[in-house]
Amino acid sequence: MTADDGLLLFSWRGCLFRVGERVQPPKAGSLFFCRHLPVRAGERVLEIGSGLGLAAVLAARAGAHVVATDIVPDAVEAIRGNAALNGVSIDVRLGDCYAPVRGERFDLICSNPPQMPTPPGRERADAAAAADNGGVDGWQILDRIIDGAPEHVAPGGRLVFSIFGFLGRKSAFARLEARGFSPAVLGSEVQTFPRIGYERLEHIRSVDTEGALASGVPTTVERLIVQGTRA
Ligand SMILES: C[S@@+](CC[C@H](N)C(=O)[O-])C[C@H]1O[C@@H](n2cnc3c(N)ncnc32)[C@H](O)[C@@H]1O
Numbered sequence: 110m111t112a113d114d115g116l117l118l119f120s121w122r123g124c125l126f127r128v129g130e131r132v133q134p135p136k137a138g139s140l141f142f143c144r145h146l147p148v149r150a151g152e153r154v155l156e157i158g159s160g161l162g163l164a165a166v167l168a169a170r171a172g173a174h175v176v177a178t179d180i181v182p183d184a185v186e187a188i189r190g191n192a193a194l195n196g197v198s199i200d201v202r203l204g205d206c207y208a209p210v211r212g213e214r215f216d217l218i219c220s221n222p223p224q225m226p227t228p229p230g231r232e233r234a235d236a237a238a239a240a241d242n243g244g245v246d247g248w249q250i251l252d253r254i255i256d257g258a259p260e261h262v263a264p265g266g267r268l269v270f271s272i273f274g275f276l277g278r279k280s281a282f283a284r285l286e287a288r289g290f291s292p293a294v295l296g297s298e299v300q301t302f303p304r305i306g307y308e309r310l311e312h313i314r315s316v317d318t319e320g321a322l323a324s325g326v327p328t329t330v331e332r333l334i335v336q337g338t339r340a
Pocket residue numbers: 133134135136138139140142157158159160161162163164178179180181184204205206221222223236239240241250
């Protein structure tokens with residue numbers, strides 16, 4: 110960063126977050142995710158794909174013991190910086206999905222993962238793509254998070270994640286039930302249709318198997334926070 114680059118800060122709920130370069134600034138989906146996170150003091154919490162560390166910092170401030178991960182090194186640096194800025198302790202780790210927490214279990218695993226359906230041949234390797242692209246049907250990272258959950262969620266614990274409505278509520282429930290989790294929707298919100306979605310609208314329609322997307326050119330999209338509770 111040079112002296113003329115400027116400094117982007119985000120202030121929310123009494124916390125201050127420095128928005129580093131190459132890390133996605135907080136979006137409506139980030140705040141929606143944090144608003145519906147059922148964090149309890151004393152719990153062991155894992156956030157996968159923590160970005161700036163918004164949810165992780167708030168969970169740590171609520172008294173949870175937090176491990177926050179991201180696959181992008183700049184994000185890991187941002188989470189560490191934002192934890193320090195807000196005087197909370199977070200165990201921040203670099204890595205892909207569950208790789209940084211092999212053999213560990215948590216009371217709550219949460220993620221607002223990349224989930225924008227991405228047409229074949231449009232994958233990229235940069236940090237913006239890591240924040241947005243969810244594979245061809247949007248479920249690529251989510252499926253890995255759900256598949257690995259039985260190994261990492263403690264008995265009675267919860268897995269909580271966000272989805273775009275067009276990924277399918279029934280689909281999310283079926284995936285959780287197949288892994289032994291009881292599904293529920295913790296919150297829903299109608300948000301502005303994401304800009305990146307317009308350029309791949311036809312592709313999104315092709316994967317919207319539950320018909321959640323409005324016809325024509327949509328201006329809004331439903332977001333859901335889904336929870337799976339382990340028996
Ligand atoms: C949609 S952003 C959400 C960031 C933040 N949690 C929020 O709500 O604002 C998704 C984040 O997941 C990270 N990510 C993408 N793929 C990942 C993977 N395989 N393992 C861990 N993190 C990943 C991205 O770098 C990005 O920071």
